Amino acid sequence: xxxxxxxxxxxxxxxxxxxxxxxxxxxxxxxxxxxxxxxxxxxxxxxxxxxxxxxxxxxxxxxxxxxxxxxxxxxxxxxxxxxxxxxxxxxxxxxxxxxxxxxxxxxxxxxxx
Amino acid sequence: xxxxxxxxxxxxxxxxxxxxxxxxxxxxxxxxxxxxxxxxxxxxxxxxxxxxxxxxxxxxxxxxxxxxxxxxxxxxxxxxxxxxxxxxxxxxxxxxxxxxxxxxxxxxxxxxx
Numbered sequence: 001x002x003x004x005x006x007x008x009x010x011x012x013x014x015x016x017x018x019x020x021x022x023x024x025x026x027x028x029x030x031x032x033x034x035x036x037x038x039x040x041x042x043x044x045x046x047x048x049x050x051x052x053x054x055x056x057x058x059x060x061x062x063x064x065x066x067x068x069x070x071x072x073x074x075x076x077x078x079x080x081x082x083x084x085x086x087x088x089x090x091x092x093x094x095x096x097x098x099x100x101x102x103x104x105x106x107x108x109x110x111x112x113x
Numbered sequence: 114x115x116x117x118x119x120x121x122x123x124x125x126x127x128x129x130x131x132x133x134x135x136x137x138x139x140x141x142x143x144x145x146x147x148x149x150x151x152x153x154x155x156x157x158x159x160x161x162x163x164x165x166x167x168x169x170x171x172x173x174x175x176x177x178x179x180x181x182x183x184x185x186x187x188x189x190x191x192x193x194x195x196x197x198x199x200x201x202x203x204x205x206x207x208x209x210x211x212x213x214x215x216x217x218x219x220x221x222x223x224x225x226x
Contacts, residue, residue: 009153031213042117042203042217043156088155098144098163098210103155 004032004072004089004104012110019076021107023089024069032065033090033101034074043088046074081113116140117218119204124223126198134189134221136204145187146205146215149173156203162187163210191223198225 004025013019023032031050035043049056049065049072056063062075076083086106092099117138126132136145144163148156158171162181176195181187187206191198201222205215 033213040201040220040222042219043205043215044217045214048213092213094211099213100158100161101215102158103148105153105155 004091004102006087006089006104006107008107009105010108010110012112013079015079015081015111015113017079019079019083019109019111021074021087021089021109023072023074023104025072025089025091025104026070028093029067029091030094030099031092032063032072033092034061034063034072035088035090035103037086037088037106039085046087048092076109079109079111081111083109084111085109117204117206117216119202119218119221122219122221124221126223126225128225129193130225131190131192132198132223132225134191134202134204134223136187136189136218138185138187138204138206138216138218140206140208140216141184142206142216143184143209144207144212145181146207147171147177147179147187147189148203148205150201150203150220159189159202191225198223 004023007022033048034046037043060077065072088106090101090103120135146161147159160179162168178190204218
């Protein structure tokens with residue numbers, strides 16, 4: 001399985017602080033995506049980083065990818081209470097004519113006002 | 114509104130009964146997916162469909178069945194053969210089999226007693 005593993009499982013920070021979540025995976029990938037899930041809701045796509053990219057930014061999000069270490073990190077800067085959610089990495093691979101995702105178990109982020 | 118709808122949000126069934134979860138999308142997406150999420154866990158793929166009248170088993174297909182008679186609809190039936198059916202079920206879609214980002218519905222929480 002290519003399932004990613006997020007670390008830490010849970011993270012609690014004060015509003016305004018930065019939050020860093022890590023993801024490790026086992027086999028080669030085409031790209032890696034990060035998704036967010038508010039409690040009891042569906043997932044929302046945040047950002048995708050390709051295997052030939054090392055860093056990508058989107059607003060307050062910064063994602064890094066180290067394919068030699070098979071790891072990625074998601075940094076949320078200047079966190080807000082509304083950032084409270086679970087964050088999942090999803091490793092993507094192409095095979096047999098289709099592209100599939102494998103999700104990790106997620107990091108539960110709590111941002112305290 | 115464009116998007117993916119899942120109904121109902123909460124579903125209760127007695128053990129031994131089959132139950133069908135609805136998933137409809139008006140995004141004109143080719144590919145559709147069903148995932149299962151257990152507490153504190155990531156998403157596990159049950160079934161996916163790349164085109165109408167075609168579907169493939171995912172990692173945990175036993176005890177489930179699907180159909181794809183229309184592009185916009187991908188219902189999931191949880192049969193009595195599924196040993197632990199109580200879970201949160203998420204439907205997703207994407208533009209084509211080779212595209213990357215998945216769009217998720219709000220989910221259905223199924224409780225079987």
